[in-house]
Amino acid sequence: MNIIEHFNHIKQWLENYIASFDRSDSFTALNLDLKREHTFRVCEETSIIAAGLGLNETDAAIAGLCALLHDVGRFEQFHRYRTFADNLSVDHGDFGCRIIEQYRLLDGLEDEHRQLIMDAVEHHNKITISEDLPERSRFFTSILRDADKLDIWKLVIDYYDNNTENDAVKLDLSMDNTFTEKVFLDLLDYRMADKKDLRTLNDFKLNQMAWVFDLNFKCSVRRVKEKGYLRRIASHMDNVMEVQKIYSRAQAYVYSL
Numbered sequence: 361m362n363i364i365e366h367f368n369h370i371k372q373w374l375e376n377y378i379a380s381f382d383r384s385d386s387f388t389a390l391n392l393d394l395k396r397e398h399t400f401r402v403c404e405e406t407s408i409i410a411a412g413l414g415l416n417e418t419d420a421a422i423a424g425l426c427a428l429l430h431d432v433g434r435f436e437q438f439h440r441y442r443t444f445a446d447n448l449s450v451d452h453g454d455f456g457c458r459i460i461e462q463y464r465l466l467d468g469l470e471d472e473h474r475q476l477i478m479d480a481v482e483h484h485n486k487i488t489i490s491e492d493l494p495e496r497s498r499f500f501t502s503i504l505r506d507a508d509k510l511d512i513w514k515l516v517i518d519y520y521d522n523n524t525e526n527d528a529v530k531l532d533l534s535m536d537n538t539f540t541e542k543v544f545l546d547l548l549d550y551r552m553a554d555k556k557d558l559r560t561l562n563d564f565k566l567n568q569m570a571w572v573f574d575l576n577f578k579c580s581v582r583r584v585k586e587k588g589y590l591r592r593i594a595s596h597m598d599n600v601m602e603v604q605k606i607y608s609r610a611q612a613y614v615y616s617l
């Protein structure tokens with residue numbers, strides 16, 4: 361099986377795997393669907409980046425497998441802990457790697473390709489990409505992180521727009537209308553906030569605006585501009601100093617490229 365066939369095989373495996381979870385209560389069914397759809401949209405965002413970067417077929421298939429498997433740990437995580445908050449359960453990047461090993465999902469691939477995918481899944485959700493990763497691993501991790509962010513923007517902004525109630529998307533954040541000073545100061549310094557410091561939904565939204573600084577490729581930044589994500593997040597926040605500062609910096613960055 362070549363790597364393109366392997367991608368199609370894993371796609372089918374994933375569909376069956378997700379379908380094997382009990383969905384008898386509506387909260388579980390909603391969240392399984394949310395992550396399933398997120399996964400396939402991250403695959404689409406990955407294809408767009410792969411085309412933007414002019415990747416060859418093999419590299420595009422490696423990037424595709426990274427996307428397909430990046431959240432494979434989410435389903436068992438939700439099944440066991442009923443939350444997607446890693447700080448309240450398990451690190452879903454590390455956990456995803458365990459699921460990949462448990463089901464031997466990368467058997468038959470070349471060792472190098474297998475390692476690239478494992479590295480990307482493990483590191484896709486860490487605060488920064490480790491300097492210790494080999495360059496090719498950093499490259500595929502970078503593509504995955506951009507594609508993942510592009511879809512999370514879509515997912516949470518749709519959620520704000522529709523004002524649907526789902527505690528799993530809120531990540532158990534406080535609804536009080538304040539900002540955590542450390543989060544604001546980190547973002548002001550162009551550093552992503554540490555997930556552990558995000559206390560309120562406001563912190564979370566502000567951090568999401570600053571995500572643009574963490575994008576790795578110009579074609580990803582262009583996509584944020586096209587989709588109007590910054591403006592759409594700002595429209596769901598009060599027009600206070602913290603929002604004005606981070607919003608204007610993020611917009612200036614997006615339009616500078």
Ligand SMILES: [Fe+2]
Binds near residue numbers: 430431452484485
């Ligand atoms: Fe993830």
